[in-house]
Amino acid sequence: MRVQFVLPYLMVGLAALLSGCGQPPPATFVLNKKTDELIPEARATVVAALNENFGNPNQLVAWQKFPINYGAAQPESASTNRHEAGWRLKEGRNLYMRHCMHCHGVSGDGNGPTAKFLNPRPRDYRQGVFKFKSTLAPLKPATADLTRVLKEGIPGTYMPSFVLLGDETLGLIIDYVRWLSIRGEVEIQLYNEFAAAGALEKDVKRAVAESEPKAKRSQVVADLMKTIDEELAETIESRAADIAEAWVTADLPESVITPTDKRVRPTPASIERGRKLYLSQIEGKKTQCADCHGPAGRGDGPNTEQFWPIPGTTPERKYEIVGLHDEWQLPQKPRDLTRGTYRGGRRPVDIYRRIYAGIRGTQMPGFGGTVLKTDEEIWDLVNYVLSIPFDGKESASPGDVQADSKEEVASH
Amino acid sequence: MNRFWCFFFTGAAALAVLFCIVGSGPTYRWWFPGPSISPLGAQIDDLFYLILVITTVTFIGVNAILGYVLWKYGSGKPRRSDFSHGSHTLEVVSSIVTAGVLLFIALYQMDVWYRYRVKSTFDREAVAHPVAEVTARQFEWRIRYPGPGKTLEDTPQPTDLYTVNDLHVPSGKPVLIKLRSEDVLHSFFLPHLRIKQDAVPGLVIPVWFQADKTGIYDLVCAELCGWGHYKMRGQLTAEREDERQSYLKELSKTQFDDGVAEKEKSE
Numbered sequence: 001m002r003v004q005f006v007l008p009y010l011m012v013g014l015a016a017l018l019s020g021c022g023q024p025p026p027a028t029f030v031l032n033k034k035t036d037e038l039i040p041e042a043r044a045t046v047v048a049a050l051n052e053n054f055g056n057p058n059q060l061v062a063w064q065k066f067p068i069n070y071g072a073a074q075p076e077s078a079s080t081n082r083h084e085a086g087w088r089l090k091e092g093r094n095l096y097m098r099h100c101m102h103c104h105g106v107s108g109d110g111n112g113p114t115a116k117f118l119n120p121r122p123r124d125y126r127q128g129v130f131k132f133k134s135t136l137a138p139l140k141p142a143t144a145d146l147t148r149v150l151k152e153g154i155p156g157t158y159m160p161s162f163v164l165l166g167d168e169t170l171g172l173i174i175d176y177v178r179w180l181s182i183r184g185e186v187e188i189q190l191y192n193e194f195a196a197a198g199a200l201e202k203d204v205k206r207a208v209a210e211s212e213p214k215a216k217r218s219q220v221v222a223d224l225m226k227t228i229d230e231e232l233a234e235t236i237e238s239r240a241a242d243i244a245e246a247w248v249t250a251d252l253p254e255s256v257i258t259p260t261d262k263r264v265r266p267t268p269a270s271i272e273r274g275r276k277l278y279l280s281q282i283e284g285k286k287t288q289c290a291d292c293h294g295p296a297g298r299g300d301g302p303n304t305e306q307f308w309p310i311p312g313t314t315p316e317r318k319y320e321i322v323g324l325h326d327e328w329q330l331p332q333k334p335r336d337l338t339r340g341t342y343r344g345g346r347r348p349v350d351i352y353r354r355i356y357a358g359i360r361g362t363q364m365p366g367f368g369g370t371v372l373k374t375d376e377e378i379w380d381l382v383n384y385v386l387s388i389p390f391d392g393k394e395s396a397s398p399g400d401v402q403a404d405s406k407e408e409v410a411s412h
Numbered sequence: 413m414n415r416f417w418c419f420f421f422t423g424a425a426a427l428a429v430l431f432c433i434v435g436s437g438p439t440y441r442w443w444f445p446g447p448s449i450s451p452l453g454a455q456i457d458d459l460f461y462l463i464l465v466i467t468t469v470t471f472i473g474v475n476a477i478l479g480y481v482l483w484k485y486g487s488g489k490p491r492r493s494d495f496s497h498g499s500h501t502l503e504v505v506s507s508i509v510t511a512g513v514l515l516f517i518a519l520y521q522m523d524v525w526y527r528y529r530v531k532s533t534f535d536r537e538a539v540a541h542p543v544a545e546v547t548a549r550q551f552e553w554r555i556r557y558p559g560p561g562k563t564l565e566d567t568p569q570p571t572d573l574y575t576v577n578d579l580h581v582p583s584g585k586p587v588l589i590k591l592r593s594e595d596v597l598h599s600f601f602l603p604h605l606r607i608k609q610d611a612v613p614g615l616v617i618p619v620w621f622q623a624d625k626t627g628i629y630d631l632v633c634a635e636l637c638g639w640g641h642y643k644m645r646g647q648l649t650a651e652r653e654d655e656r657q658s659y660l661k662e663l664s665k666t667q668f669d670d671g672v673a674e675k676e677k678s679e
């Protein structure tokens with residue numbers, strides 16, 4: 001009889017105990033794999049520089065150099081979170097951890113716990129390379145572009161829409177994403193600097209072997225670190241300044257690709273002109289669209305049947321998987337244009353920008369100003385691309401907006 | 413320990429009943445589904461309350477009998493036991509009463525079920541002009557409206573309008589949407605309208621409802637569809653027909669934007 005009474009209490013107690021345990025380990029920023037190629041001393045310098053200027057996920061540092069609104073202190077605010085400067089960054093982090101981290105990773109390296117199940121993989125922000133943007137080819141995305149990606153999601157991929165979070169919340173998250181991207185890029189740039197200075201493990205080994213008279217490794221390293229350390233402060237400052245400027249530039253109105261001529265009406269004639277351009281049948285206009293996207297637009301052009309060289313390898317090595325690859329060295333198919341799914345948006349201006357500037361981080365090149373010199377040509381091509389899902393017969397176009405709505409209202 | 417079990421069981425039951433009564437008071441409304449904003453939803457609620465009353469009466473009755481038995485035989489006084497081989501009459505009566513109650517519920521709900529699920533009872537106008545196609549996918553709701561003045565076709569049309577997670581429907585009249593799934597099973601759940609319908613890959617399922625009050629309501633996924641199920645949320649915006657038309661017009665303007673007007677503004 002007694003035991004029967006004690007048992008339930010025991011179980012409830014045990015459950016309470018268990019649920020308190022199992023705290024996850026504290027979040028940390030992980031290093032770029034490349035940084036590990038440096039000698040330990042240089043690697044430690046990178047780590048120290050990152051810690052000093054960016055902190056860690058639990059102790060963020062708001063480096064004022066960058067065009068990011070970290071949130072000025074609002075001592076009067078009802079919310080105590082906002083009393084301290086830097087509150088926007090912290091709030092952005094909390095939201096990012098909740099909504100994005102499991103795909104994009106704590107450090108924004110596109111390697112969160114769910115990432116390995118996804119294709120395409122979540123974006124690795126650290127190169128500062130983004131695909132679906134309105135700015136000129138080499139530039140960073142404008143803030144408005146990131147907002148759009150978050151609101152619309154990226155149809156056809158696992159990047160979902162966050163439109164219901166509202167503008168203010170999205171603003172906080174976007175600033176945190178830009179900050180993560182900047183942090184990642186500072187790390188890569190420091191790596192590049194140090195690697196150029198000879199701080200790669202293999203370079204140091206060679207320097208030791210080739211030194212005349214024979215020098216000790218410790219001596220070579222000490223000399224190397226001395227030169228690095230002397231210029232360190234300046235290096236960090238100038239790299240950061242460049243990155244900051246790139247993000248400022250992206251938000252300037254003149255960085256946005258804006259067609260000057262209105263869209264050509266998607267008449268059969270325009271679509272036909274576009275089709276000819278697509279198939280490179282017009283003299284002097286080798287668009288090569290069909291080489292990648294296939295003559296029927298199914299994403300199965302001859303380029304997808306080749307083995308491509310891996311960029312930056314000497315001697316040249318080729319990818320083991322057939323077909324195109326992206327900046328992150330992952331296999332990638334040209335879009336199947338018959339499906340009518342446009343990851344960067346389906347507005348005519350979106351397709352215009354994709355054709356004008358290409359898609360950064362992918363092998364889709366830009367054609368604006370080079371192969372396609374006039375807006376009219378690009379619009380013809382846009383009209384053709386938008387007509388592919390409808391067998392090239394008609395192109396996505398606004399319905400006759402005027403005719404309808406009054407009757408519509410009246411009839412119900 | 414004589415009558416402990418009697419107090420224990422009747423006490424627990426009484427507490428449960430009390431909790432439900434208190435729970436139906438104004439401060440504890442969350443316990444109940446809240447008012448429905450659709451006429452059919454109100455009828456579904458009526459069914460819910462009817463069944464609640466039947467089960468409550470049964471619950472109290474059963475517990476009263478249990479309490480009585482525990483009280484009577486829990487005195488601890490030694491007494492002679494008698495043997496019974498059961499009562500035929502009692503068994504027949506209790507079976508018939510239970511079956512009768514179930515049969516009553518089955519017949520009584522048929523009308524609501526019929527109007528909820530049988531397409532021929534749907535509003536003709538709504539069936540002929542579905543407002544949108546909603547495609548569930550992991551983990552969002554992709555929406556396709558017919559262009560202004562057009563009718564929704566089964567396949568995408570050049571004039572179609574697209575959005576995600578925000579379904580706009582006219583209020584105060586029956587509407588029909590076509591439900592699809594792009595990947596796995598999902599369930600289109602509008603709790604305020606008491607609408608729940610599975611989305612099945614390969615099928616186009618008509619779902620109809622009527623939102624009488626304008627406003628913004630939850631749209632959630634009610635079928636465990638993967639790790640992101642919990643965040644597969646959208647919203648239903650019920651608005652006056654003219655508001656909806658201007659919403660669609662705005663949508664059409666953005667969707668067919670060629671970027672040129674944008675420039676004129678910024679200059």
Ligand SMILES: [Cu+2]
Binds near residue numbers: 551597635641
């Ligand atoms: Cu779902």
